[in-house]
Amino acid sequence: MSAAPVQSAGVVVGRAEEAARMVASRKRWDRFFMIGGAVLSFLCIAVLAVLVADLVRDAWPRLEWGFLTRDQSNDAEQAGIKTAILGTGLVMLVTAVTAIPLGIAAGIYLEEYAKKNWFTTIIEINIANLAGVPSIIWGLMALGLLVYGLKTGQSILTAGLTLGLLVLPIVIVATRESIRSIPQGIREASFACGASRLQTVRYHILPYSMSGVLTGCIIAMSRAIGETAPLVTIGALAYITSVPAVPFSEKAWPLEAVATRAVQVDAPIETGASGGVMQFRIELPDETPGAKKHAVVKATRDVTIPAGASAAQVGEAIEATPDLTARLDSTGLLRVENEQFGGIVLGKDTSGVAAALAMKQEGGRHGPLDWLSSSFTVLPIQVFDWVSRPQQNFQINAAAAGVVLVMVTLVMNGVAIFLRVRLRKRLQW
Amino acid sequence: MAEPIAQPASAPQASGVSTPVRARIDRRSVPISERVIEFGLFLAGASGVLVTVLIVGTLVYEAVGYFREVPILDFLTGTSWGPQFVPASHGVLPLIAGTLVTTLVALLVAVPVGTIVALWLSEYAPTKLRESVKPVLELLSAVPTVVFGYFALLFVIPILQTMFGWVGYELGGFNMLGAGLVMGIMIVPYVASLSEDAMRAVPKSLREGAYAMGATKFQTCVQVVFPAALSGITAAYILAVSRALGETMIVVVAAGGQPNFTMDPLQQAQTLTAYIASVAKGDLPVGSIGYRAIFAVGLTLLVMTLFFNVGGHWLRQRYKEAY
Incomplete structure (x- = not known):
């Protein structure tokens, strides 16, 4: 009779100790995870730093002004990225002209005009899926349809259109998100003043969503600048010695100097x-x-x-x-x-x-748009070509072109993030 | 844009009190110029559908030509790939194996790291720190993939070679492990960013409930926040899978250049994407079997991506919880 309470007291004490141990272990786990998570997060950022640092270190011998302004060459030390920078600029021009107006128009349609019906649903599902299509598939589409189907060749036009369609979903999604954040009251106020739907879009929706749209466009363009796979697929060439046809300049030799892998x-x-x-x-x-x-x-x-x-x-x-x-x-x-x-x-x-x-x-003389059909090279193609060569000297070039490319994309994304953060602070409806 | 429609007479009226979504407008009162622009906007909206049709159409058209010459069963079950060689072999399994191995390595890095970083950012990190860490992390995903390829080939793989050298294993200069690891690092920001969004969308009351029961932060993370956000986290994982499947430049630079039917990540091998990129350089004769083969490989890749996306969608629906 008397043994039972003593025993149960012992059990209680034992349980209390066990509970204390349990709490301690849980707390240990908690602390462990807190530190581990922080370490892992900063490790990821460190990887970015190491990547850039490694690139700059490898590229050091080439990091001088002349590298940006020299022509292509088979001699690594004499080679520069002038044609690649020019090519990137022109291809991006075509990309921007394709993707930005089309993307913004599509975004406006889906947010402001589209009725809720099966076709709208298809468009929406479709855009979500397009964003997930591997970029090399876009290259195949361009190869079959543009290069050989419409015979646009391996030109700036083909490349710009391909990249433009590839980043189209990014622009559309950014436009839609930006428009969706505008309160309904703005539209109603505009309608109440007798504005038509188009006027409402033109004078209210578009201006208010502009900074969000701009952010989306910058992100889209920075994605396009770094995109390599589709351009490799359509056959962009790394060895381009001539600048694209400058409008109204004297016509260069009509035969294109085309280099392939071997010859x-x-x-x-x-x-x-x-x-x-x-x-x-x-x-x-x-x-x-x-x-x-x-x-x-x-x-x-x-x-x-x-x-x-x-x-x-x-x-x-x-x-x-x-x-x-x-x-x-x-x-x-x-x-x-x-x-x-x-x-x-x-x-x-x-x-x-x-x-x-x-x-x-x-x-x-060249017409104003002849440059569209010029063959071209772009920065990422240049990096790819140089990094696949066995000679050490060319890998220095690859690193140097990589530094330029990374700087451009990081700056563009930095600007986009800055715009977004500022926007979130300023715009409180 | 000119505004010829500004006369009050032609301005449409929003009839009655508008619903929160749309004002109802009598179509006849909308001036013709406005309807033209409206139609233009519709075309822009529908362009996405057109692009999809063009992509699928091009791939299927060329792939059908390919499968007319190569039985589809041989394509799917053959273990040797070399359509451009004599004698040609048309088994896509080596490329699929390469793709799966690199994807798996990448996921083994990206999923745990991404999830932990997301949990830490959402539950542990002070707001100020999170607001600055997350954008910097997103910068990592802005680095062009060809630069990651450079990083894999000339930084990560040499380090791996040294490390494997310590245990007496001679690692080749091209291997799937190095390519997969770097691919994983590239994907971490996607997983972390999307998962973190999902976790932050979990209502505070759930966490408070857990704390009230005496749970630690870690227990709350693992047993409450994670399951509650699982639908969104699955979406992040699916995105990671399709990114890894479709990634081209890292594997074409660092994983090797020969099809290799192996599951060993220490070997070199070619993936579906790497094969397309290394062969399609614009100098394959149109209509040749080699030219059509890249479209068949592309279609295989698209189907695989689609399969994971549909599967992911189904999983998400299963784990979807409404609060």
């Missing part, structure tokens, strides 16, 4: 003393194992084609050159091929070659 064509060297001889040089790389892509030049082949040559004559001239064959591919492009290294596209077509030769002699 590089320098732009036609000269028009020739006789005033119409076309010459170009094809460099055949040395194919030693392990250095397959960008190895040293082993041999060159010079092809000379007389002015006004017919398609057959151009073909003959190329066929007469050792190791080279010529053919028209299914898209009507003249391809010069080498058994070992594959083919390169030379010009639009053989008759075009002849016609363009004549044009050169006449001194034609």
Whole structure:
């Protein structure tokens, strides 16, 4: 009888101790997680810092003004990113012209005009899904539809349109979110004053949502600047020595200097003393194992084609050159091929070659929009091309171009974040 | 934009007290110019649908041409990939294996780290700190992926090589582990940012209930906030998966250039995306089997992404809790 209470007291004491231990352990876990979470969060930020620092350290020998203003070159130390910066600028121009008006218009439609019906639902689901489509798929779409379907070629126009459509969902979502934060009362007040829906949008909705839309556009453009995969897929070339066709400037050589993985064509060297001889040089790389892509030049082949040559004559001239064959591919492009290294596209077509030769002699001028069909290179393509080369020297270049690219995107995102934070503070409806 | 519609006579009237959403307008009173602009806006809205149709159409069109020559069963079950070689082999499994391995490595980094960072930001971090840490974290996701590729190849993999050297393993200069790790780091901000939004949307009363029962912050995190936000967190994970599946530049730079049917992350291998990027450089002859193969691979990737998205949507619906 007397043993029971003693025992239960013992149990109570035991339980209290156990509870205290439990609380202590829980608190330990709590503290552990608090510190662990903080460490992990700052580790992530540290990764960003390490990434930038590593890039800058690797790039150090190239970080000078000349790197930005020099032309492309096969010599790493002489190579610069002038054409890449120009290409990025022009491609972004096309992207902005495509994505921004279309995105804002779509956002306005969905928020202000769309009725609640099945089609609107489809559009909404669709935009949400588009944002999740891998970027390389956009490249495939552009390759099949634009490059070969509409024959826009591997041009600034193709690249700009592709990236423009790719970032379209970002602009649409940003526009919608920004418009949705405008209170209903604003619209009602505008209607009450007799404004039409369009006037309401034009004088109230659009101005009030402008900073949110702007933030979205900046984010979209910074995403487009760094996007590489779709451009690789459509065949953007890293080795571009000429700047895109400047409006109203004298027409450059019509044959595009196109380089592919294996073979590089320098732009036609000269028009020739006789005033119409076309010459170009094809460099055949040395194919030693392990250095397959960008190895040293082993041999060159010079092809000379007389002015006004017919398609057959151009073909003959190329066929007469050792190791080279010529053919028209299914898209009507003249391809010069080498058994070992594959083919390169030379010009639009053989008759075009002849016609363009004549044009050169006449001194034609570029139209205002000719640059759209120029071939191009952009910063991320340049980084990709250089980083895939085995030589140490080119990897320095890759790092340097990477520094420029990262700086541009970080600054753009920084501005966007700043705008967003300021906006949240200022706009209290 | 000119405003020819400003005359009061033609201005439409909002009839009666408008509902909170839309004012009802008699269509006939809307001037023609305004209706034209309205139609233009509609076209812009519908452009997204058009783009989807174009994407799917292009992929399916070329892929159908491919599958006319290659039986679809061989494509899906073959273990060797090399449509451009002689003799050609058309089994996509090596590319799928590469994609799954790199994705898995990336998720093993991004999911735990992202979730912990999100919990910490939402539950532990002081407001001021959170307001400054989160934007900086988001900057990490703004770095172009090709730069991450550089980082993987020339910074992370050499470190891994040294570390594996200590245990006597010779790690190759290209491997899926390094590429996957960096991909994971790249995805952390997405997971953290979206999960944190979901966690912050959990009502305060739930936390207060937990605290009232004597729970610690950690217990509240794990047993209350996390389950309550699970729907949103799942959405974040799904986004992470589709990002990892579709990521191209990191794997094409750092994971290697040969298809390799293996599940070993220490090996080099090619993913679906890397194959497309390394082969499609604009010099494949149109209509050739190699050209069509990249569209078949692209379609495979799109279907995989779609599968995870639909699955994720279903999961989200299951865990959805309304408060």
